[in-house]
Amino acid sequence: MSSFLSASIGKKFIMSVSGLFLVLFLAVHLVVNLLLIFDDSGELYNVAANFMSTNPLIRTIEPVLGLGFLVHILWSFILEYNNWKARPVKYNKKNKSATSSWASRNMLVLGGIILVFLVIHIINFYWIIRFNPHEMNSITIGGEHMEDSYTLVADLFKHSLVYNIFYILSAILLGFHLSHGFWSAFHTLGWNNENWMNRLQIIGKVYAVIIAVGFSVIPLYFFIKF
Amino acid sequence: MADKILKKLNIKVWRQNNAADKGRFETYTIDNISGGSSFLEMLDILNNKLILEDKDPIAFDHDCREGICGTCSLFINGRAHGPDEDITTCQLHMRKFKEGETITIEPWRAASFPVIKDLVVDRTAFEKILQAGGFISVRTGGVPDANSIPIPYEDVEESMDAASCIGCGACVAACKNSSAMLFVAAKVSHLGKLPQGRVEAKQRARSMVSKMDELGFGGCTNTRACEVECPKNISITHIARLNREYLTARLSE
Numbered sequence: 001m002s003s004f005l006s007a008s009i010g011k012k013f014i015m016s017v018s019g020l021f022l023v024l025f026l027a028v029h030l031v032v033n034l035l036l037i038f039d040d041s042g043e044l045y046n047v048a049a050n051f052m053s054t055n056p057l058i059r060t061i062e063p064v065l066g067l068g069f070l071v072h073i074l075w076s077f078i079l080e081y082n083n084w085k086a087r088p089v090k091y092n093k094k095n096k097s098a099t100s101s102w103a104s105r106n107m108l109v110l111g112g113i114i115l116v117f118l119v120i121h122i123i124n125f126y127w128i129i130r131f132n133p134h135e136m137n138s139i140t141i142g143g144e145h146m147e148d149s150y151t152l153v154a155d156l157f158k159h160s161l162v163y164n165i166f167y168i169l170s171a172i173l174l175g176f177h178l179s180h181g182f183w184s185a186f187h188t189l190g191w192n193n194e195n196w197m198n199r200l201q202i203i204g205k206v207y208a209v210i211i212a213v214g215f216s217v218i219p220l221y222f223f224i225k226f
Numbered sequence: 227m228a229d230k231i232l233k234k235l236n237i238k239v240w241r242q243n244n245a246a247d248k249g250r251f252e253t254y255t256i257d258n259i260s261g262g263s264s265f266l267e268m269l270d271i272l273n274n275k276l277i278l279e280d281k282d283p284i285a286f287d288h289d290c291r292e293g294i295c296g297t298c299s300l301f302i303n304g305r306a307h308g309p310d311e312d313i314t315t316c317q318l319h320m321r322k323f324k325e326g327e328t329i330t331i332e333p334w335r336a337a338s339f340p341v342i343k344d345l346v347v348d349r350t351a352f353e354k355i356l357q358a359g360g361f362i363s364v365r366t367g368g369v370p371d372a373n374s375i376p377i378p379y380e381d382v383e384e385s386m387d388a389a390s391c392i393g394c395g396a397c398v399a400a401c402k403n404s405s406a407m408l409f410v411a412a413k414v415s416h417l418g419k420l421p422q423g424r425v426e427a428k429q430r431a432r433s434m435v436s437k438m439d440e441l442g443f444g445g446c447t448n449t450r451a452c453e454v455e456c457p458k459n460i461s462i463t464h465i466a467r468l469n470r471e472y473l474t475a476r477l478s479e
């Protein structure tokens with residue numbers, strides 16, 4: 001098993017499976033977040049957020065998600081270090097854009113920026129909602145007492161231009177990461193051939209655009225409307 | 227119409243006396259090169275000039291000079307086999323270059339392809355990968371009747387496409403990770419798509435990949451640079467098949 005995890009294709013297998021897991025997570029995350037802009041009273045979002053933080057199934061998946069991120073990030077560094085070592089003397093003149101896409105060459109850079117965003121994102125929202133370093137406003141919806149996550153999120157989006165710009169930039173870079181990552185993950189698992197190459201690339205691009213645009217409209221909505 | 231003459235070219239080329247030497251770039255000028263001559267002929271002319279000047283000629287690999295042996299190499303102006311599609315360096319015409327241009331020539335760069343001298347690199351690593359599994363273990367004997375082993379047309383085509391790999395190493399040279407996946411995938415498809423090779427397909431994928439890793443080639447990140455630079459236009463869908471063969475072999479252990 002250890003030889004599989006350190007083999008070149010084994011490492012890619014780990015990247016692919018963890019990446020696809022994150023792809024699935026992002027889709028759920030986006031659907032929940034879009035509730036923010038479909039109900040200005042915040043009720044819909046609060047109920048959903050409350051469901052996510054109390055449902056036992058979601059609760060058990062949460063550590064798996066953390067592990068997924070950790071594994072994806074850790075293996076990405078191992079993999080890129082190995083690949084970097086494979087060419088000790090670099091070329092003097094390179095024409096890389098003639099042969100490959102920018103995103104495919106910069107997965108680690110894109111991932112690194114996403115990682116920075118992730119840390120800030122966790123401190124801003126997840127930490128506060130889950131571990132209550134300071135008392136959050138609470139609210140009662142349909143007789144159930146819950147934390148007012150909506151106000152926490154909406155306030156940040158309404159008032160901080162810098163945060164919004166960083167948030168949107170990260171969403172776009174995540175889109176680029178996925179524009180290569182999505183089809184690449186299937187290819188790595190061996191699920192590709194002449195027929196599926198184009199299909200996977202198109203589905204991947206559509207997914208990447210939905211993620212980038214979907215996450216970007218939320219801060220824009222709050223900033224412009226309020 | 228007569229071929230255009232390039233009156234003057236600057237050739238910036240990697241010079242390295244031996245494997246231990248640090249190496250350096252040197253720039254030479256060369257006059258009156260016909261656009262119809264091949265890149266290697268241009269280097270022959272330059273070498274003639276260097277010999278007449280009592281200088282050491284530039285060492286570069288070549289053999290068939292018709293795009294079938296895979297011996298010629300060279301990273302020209304930032305691209306494996308230079309600025310043309312689906313060709314080897316011996317098939318590259320000088321008409322692809324501009325008057326007065328500086329042409330940068332480097333050897334293949336990869337830990338597994340060490341420089342021997344100037345532009346010549348040691349590609350023994352490819353032979354070692356082949357020895358690890360790039361063959362079919364059949365008992366020799368009489369040639370069987372061709373029609374006794376039916377093979378679907380599509381499989382023959384795919385196998386023959388993969389078999390057109392000439393082992394030049396452009397895929398490794400072009401890959402940002404110096405990965406040999408396209409080369410290995412070509413062998414795995416070429417042999418594994420035929421009934422005789424199918425028997426050992428899983429073992430072959432395992433052995434060749436572990437040899438490739440052991441020799442210090444990088445891993446594939448699907449950038450597709452290899453298939454763009456491959457002179458035989460071998461598709462990365464063969465890499466998907468290699469992944470499939472390798473993963474099913476390993477995960478069913």
Ligand code: HEM
Nearest residue numbers: 015016019022023076107108111112115181184185188447
């Ligand atoms: C929500 C966040 C993320 C998602 C959805 C995601 C998704 C993916 C996917 C699907 C792949 C393709 C796997 C393959 O080619 O087999 C991938 C590759 C990669 N990811 Fe991520 N990723 C995320 C975050 C990150 C982070 C934080 C880093 C690093 C700090 C990172 C670094 C990489 C690298 C270096 C690759 C390249 C592997 C390759 O091209 O072979 N990713 N990612």
Ligand code: SF4
Nearest residue numbers: 391392394395397456
């Ligand atoms: S796969 Fe293409 S580029 Fe790689 S060695 Fe074979 S012919 Fe050369």
Ligand code: FES
Nearest residue numbers: 289291296298316
């Ligand atoms: S010299 Fe044989 S392929 Fe170029």
